[in-house]
Amino acid sequence: MKVAIDTMGGDYAPGEIVLGALQAAKEYEAEGMEIVLVGDQAQITQALDSHGNWKDLNITVHHAGEIIDMHESPGSAVRKKKDASVVVATALVKQGICDVVISAGSTGAAVAAALFGLGRINGIERPAIATPMPNLTGTTVLLDSGANIDSKPKHLVQNAIMGSIYAEYVLNIPKPRVGLLNIGEEESKGNEQVLSTYPLLQQLNTVNFIGNVEGRDIPKGTVDVVVCDGFVGNIVLKFGEGLASAILQLVKDAIKSSGFWAKMASMLVLPALRGLKKKLDYAEYGGAPLLGVNGGFIICHGSSRAIAIKNAIRVAKEFTEQDVVAHIRENIAKEGVVTNE
Amino acid sequence: MKVAIDTMGGDYAPGEIVLGALQAAKEYEAEGMEIVLVGDQAQITQALDSHGNWKDLNITVHHAGEIIDMHESPGSAVRKKKDASVVVATALVKQGICDVVISAGSTGAAVAAALFGLGRINGIERPAIATPMPNLTGTTVLLDSGANIDSKPKHLVQNAIMGSIYAEYVLNIPKPRVGLLNIGEEESKGNEQVLSTYPLLQQLNTVNFIGNVEGRDIPKGTVDVVVCDGFVGNIVLKFGEGLASAILQLVKDAIKSSGFWAKMASMLVLPALRGLKKKLDYAEYGGAPLLGVNGGFIICHGSSRAIAIKNAIRVAKEFTEQDVVAHIRENIAKEGVVTNE
Incomplete structure (x- = not known):
């Protein structure tokens, strides 16, 4: 190839x-x-x-x-x-x-x-960027993460179908759990866009739709594919990058300012932290496909x-x-x- | 009182x-x-x-x-x-x-x-929840973080005015920097909602509007008040809670699995981590006002x-x-x- x-x-x-x-x-x-x-x-x-x-x-x-x-x-x-x-x-x-x-x-x-x-x-009106994000147990794919904004419900449905395939064939997740990013789990929650999208996702045959998911479900890893508008996805993605980097900075600062023995101890702990940084580093995931x-x-x-x-x-x-x-x-x-x- | x-x-x-x-x-x-x-x-x-x-x-x-x-x-x-x-x-x-x-x-x-x-x-059509979020140097207020969805530009303008007051009088930030949460810094970026909101925010006299901000600006602390729709704000807030808790869990796991000496070292480092957890803990902020x-x-x-x-x-x-x-x-x-x- x-x-x-x-x-x-x-x-x-x-x-x-x-x-x-x-x-x-x-x-x-x-x-x-x-x-x-x-x-x-x-x-x-x-x-x-x-x-x-x-x-x-x-x-x-x-x-x-x-x-x-x-x-x-x-x-x-x-x-x-x-x-x-x-x-x-x-x-x-x-x-x-x-x-x-x-x-x-x-x-x-x-x-x-x-x-x-x-x-x-054929059948896709707006391609979507599917970004893999690390979670506690593996990887969650977030799409769209910035190719489209003001998406219509049908575009989110297309995202669900495409994201499910990517998770299954590239991330090797059988029957990926696909969730709709929302402010609550109940079907009645959300803005006009997601309220209209929910019943459409329920009708899909090739997608294992598990319902609405909340922001906290992404790092928890209780969902494999998260469907959202590119406006929300892009904000979540950049916020996550910034927050992860800020927290690791705080961890290092906390260790370094915690006295002589802790400072000595940190010499032993920092390699573990570097491993963690690698786990959270988006560079490790190497890019997001435009589906x-x-x-x-x-x-x-x-x-x-x-x-x-x-x-x-x-x-x-x-x-x-x-x-x-x-x-x-x-x-x-x-x-x-x-x-x- | x-x-x-x-x-x-x-x-x-x-x-x-x-x-x-x-x-x-x-x-x-x-x-x-x-x-x-x-x-x-x-x-x-x-x-x-x-x-x-x-x-x-x-x-x-x-x-x-x-x-x-x-x-x-x-x-x-x-x-x-x-x-x-x-x-x-x-x-x-x-x-x-x-x-x-x-x-x-x-x-x-x-x-x-x-x-x-x-x-x-009088003059407020939709109250907003203003949630303080910890950042690298202090606190950023996010509003609305869940009271309203499908907000109109004028509602976001009202949020900007209210959030600025809260940051100034309760968080003691003089002339708080107010940003509009968006997917890019340029004025031409964003969905219909924020594109229409931007010029309205520019016209305000009581608000120090610094333009569009991205997700990563929240943890960085380069903005004091972040204005957004409650749908986006609520997702960001819950995602942040989940991510912070997941990363601290990973830090602990990384330390604990890194060999005998690192394990001993972690006894010295864990107190620092607990201090960090406190810093990131939303409970410390004690609730968000409905403005x-x-x-x-x-x-x-x-x-x-x-x-x-x-x-x-x-x-x-x-x-x-x-x-x-x-x-x-x-x-x-x-x-x-x-x-x-």
């Missing part, structure tokens, strides 16, 4: 993107992984060369002369800059040359490039470093091998009636 | 409510605090007696024969059960006998009792134990002494034009 990487997107591009790609190329060499680095040829080659001999690895460079800035309007930038790295990478998938795209650039531009370049799966477009598209955090890119390549591999797009097509077709509401 | 406590509301009522009231009565005795315990006289007296002699404290019992259950429809329950403890406690404030109500019962019933019993402040009604009304977490009730009484005291209601009336009148949109 062949992965196209938007090498110019992200806070640490192209250096860290190239490094992550090199690590993945080595790790998955035996499995026939090919990596195509899309972007400014001179910069990418220089970055590759700085890490020693890479010519034996399955890495090629595909030149693209433009970059989409974080502050550009995504839609018009994607339309105008036909030679932008994210646009060219997407085109490689559209043409069947690559299987899946990875981008750590502007999320808006990535979504726009995927929509224009790959198109939507609902005709092809694989993995969106990474803008601040992704090499490790996140390497893990995103692992996610891209699983996404492709499990043929998530085909499963979505299949189940959306099965559920056809409900999504027409 | 005189506090009316709905002694029958909450998971640990009446026992823990009574215990918290006893502790506060002792602590604030010199300052002339009087506490009225509203609810089943026999049960409350029995709970009081079990803690020894309370007759010298400034505590009285006011009988109320009914209780509103967590699963009742709040509006109709408040209308029908005129002798419910939360309704009677609210009436004591309406009649000028008490200054402020405290309830750990159903939030919906508390909001309904406050609306029917006290009425809204926008004609009187003081402090809503506590359903799982409040004595310490939370005691702290809620402290909040009630500050709320009353600072005359938050009068300040809200004043600023709402000053801003009159904007809220009519």
Whole structure:
């Protein structure tokens, strides 16, 4: 399989993107992984060369002369800059040359490039970003986490179908529990959007809908797929990132300010804390798939470093091998009636 | 000052409510605090007696024969059960006998009792729950955190005015920074609700509006008052509670499973962790005021134990002494034009 990487997107591009790609190329060499680095040829080659001999690895460079800035309007930038790295990478998938795209650039531009370049799966009106979040016992997928806002109930229904497939095939959760994010468990609770969505979710055949879930159910791990509007999902996601990082900072401060012996003790405890930080680190999860477009598209955090890119390549591999797009097509077709509401 | 406590509301009522009231009565005795315990006289007296002699404290019992259950429809329950403890406690404030109500019962019933019993402040259409959340450097107030959903822009504007007053007078933050919770900092980002709210907030004279804030700004402490719809606020609040508790559990597990010496070390470090838990514990903040009604009304977490009730009484005291209601009336009148949109 062949992965196209938007090498110019992200806070640490192209250096860290190239490094992550090199690590993945080595790790998955035996499995026939090919990596195509899309972007400014001179910069990418220089970055590759700085890490020693890479010519034996399955890495090629595909030149693209433009970059989409974080502050550009995504839609018009994607339309105008036909030679932008994210646009060219997407085109490689559209043409069947690559299987899946990875981008750590502007999320808006990535979504726009995927929509224009790959198109939507039949029956899907709005693709959704499915972000895996760590919980006490495993992983919960949150979708949509920022691709769409002011979603209609039918869009949340489509999210439920797609999220369930992702959890089942990529996270290996059989019969994933799908919940609707709400302010209470009762069916009668919630805003107009979720009140109208609830009965539609109950009618689904391919989804194990367990009803409404609350914010606290995400870290507890009592639900595998959480369906919500992208406005709520994005706020929850960024709040969670900030809170986890703040708490770990407080833990370190608390240990360090607690006297001589505790300070000595902390030398022994800090490795455990580092392990915990890794568990909570979104980089470990390596990016979130954009579900609902005709092809694989993995969106990474803008601040992704090499490790996140390497893990995103692992996610891209699983996404492709499990043929998530085909499963979505299949189940959306099965559920056809409900999504027409 | 005189506090009316709905002694029958909450998971640990009446026992823990009574215990918290006893502790506060002792602590604030010199300052002339009087506490009225509203609810089943026999049960409350029995709970009081079990803690020894309370007759010298400034505590009285006011009988109320009914209780509103967590699963009742709040509006109709408040209308029908005129002798419910939360309704009677609210009436004591309406009649000028008490200054402020405290309830750990159903939030919906508390909001309904406050609306029917006290009425809204002129110019406020929907009261909001203002929840203090700990951040890295202090406290951020989140409102609305669950009283209202599907809010209109004007309701969010009213929240901004009220939240700013609460942060200034009760949390002692001069010129509090007020932010609109959104998925990006740019003015052009967001759903219809926040896009329409942004320009209205810019026009306010009594509010230091700093623009859009993201989920991560709450724990960072870069904003003092966060304005949002109650649907979003409630989800964020419960997610934060769950995440903080999950992370502290993971920290403990990580320490405990990290070998003999680390285990020994943890004996020294755990006290620091307990201090941290206290810092993050919402019970320490003692309840969230319902802002926008004609009187003081402090809503506590359903799982409040004595310490939370005691702290809620402290909040009630500050709320009353600072005359938050009068300040809200004043600023709402000053801003009159904007809220009519």
